[in-house]
Amino acid sequence: MTVEYNPDQKIPHPAMWGVLYKSSTPFWEGVKNKKIMLQKCKSCGNLLNPPRPMCPKCQSQENEWITAKGTGKIYSWVTFNEAPHPAFKAPYAAVLVELDEGPRIVSNMVDVKPEDLEIGMAVEVTFEDVAEDLTLPKFRKAG
């Protein structure tokens, strides 16, 4: 099931990592609009994940953002049986989803218990408002 939060604790916000927040702003703006956006090199078409200022294949700094289908498969996962951060209530799982476009991203499931997770499970994106200023892309079992 989805992660439970402690309401009096602040969930780590991606803007805390300000160093590359500008490069990743389109991703988080996309999430607010219920889309997973992926950065794509305009010159060679390479998908850049995580987002970055230069394409490592062709060194172009021209890029665009495409909308991912939001479907993929579970590539791996872990279950936290003890909460390592006060904002989260254990147990909960973090999943590594391989999107159909190729890039792998970290997320949580909203409808599958940790003990029922399997590598290769087909999943699709859903969006959860976890705080006033934070929406996260999460996943549920596809179909």
Place this chain on the structure above:
Amino acid sequence: MLQEYVDRKFRTDNRPPVDINLIKDKVAIVGVGQTKYTRDSGRDELDLACEAIKAAVDDAGLKMEDIDGFDTFTLDRLALPMLINSLGVPNVKFSGEISGGGGAGCSVAMHAAAAVATGQANYVCVYRALNEASGQRYGRGDSYAEYMLTAFTPHYGYQWPFGFVTPLGWAGVWGKRWMYEFNITREQLGWWAVVLREYAQNNPDAIYYGRPITHDDYMESPMIVDPLKLHDCCVDTDGAAAYIITTVERARDLKQIPAIILSASQSSPIEQEIQTVYNRPIISGLVETWYHGQELYRVAEVDAKDISVAQLYDPYSIGGVLQLEELGFCERGEGGKFIEGGDNIRIDGKIPCNTSGGLLSEAYLHGWNLVIEGVRQIRGTSHNQVKDVELSMVTGGPGVPSSGIILRR
């Protein structure tokens, strides 16, 4: 882009010639020192550092005023100027702080070696002090958050909001993938923890000295972050350790048998992140370890079968076992089978590993204790001395820009 790793074909055409390597055979570790390893030092880290450094200087037969260089890696809480002011070192000509956290466990030795080999300094002190057990804990997301909000870890913004905040979680993801792809079992993994704990029973300095575990204890220990159990995890430690590096020529006039650096290497391959290395074609391996290992062997002109004893940076069991594969002590995917029963990594085994108890059972001193044990094996003074040691290997942490050294007599 990592095809050479996938194919296990190391590209050598762009490597510096071995015959002009200024470190190889020309630099040595000549003094080692450490404090007591505890769970609550009750002291400042600066205080601990001073004690360990003084011990290393004394061990080498040097005076504090001889030291003219310092090296460490990031993510500690020591101000070098205060350290110098306390120690009474008159003037520091060389200092470095390498990024990468524990992966730089041997990079520090490499950089110090480069400094003395090129005449930037005479005696470089490589030091670490931490209150990991009683102070801020790297293994916990809450107390360590401020350390992790750095230019070095921008990708964490994609992960921490999901509660994906600790090294155990980060490593668990590639660990689970490795176990899945190669059918590595829980029973097999347990032997790493059990054998290291056996070593610790002969080492009075080890935190787990006097506290043995059986394989059953391992199997029954709680799952902290699936797939890692309590006994898969390193032991949070308060303490400090240091060692002194100088040229082999100067080492001849000093007190101890020098541990000569045969080769030293670093690696940060493309798509490296700080433990969250998930966008490589393969995540069930340690690319950075494979690369630095290939370079270590190339420069040393030796192979895995020539290594007498190894200290592998193991913040969690899987990080140690996977290095056995990437360093060529067994085939890829065979790490589980290799450690089954434990004999291959015991003192008379194919490759005795982490003979002081390692990070799991001696101390989690960010790898400094591993370097010191690597030196002891060369001197012949280990509590678990391997017979006829010729080459002693030490590595830096897995899943981060990593490093390694091979020592010889």
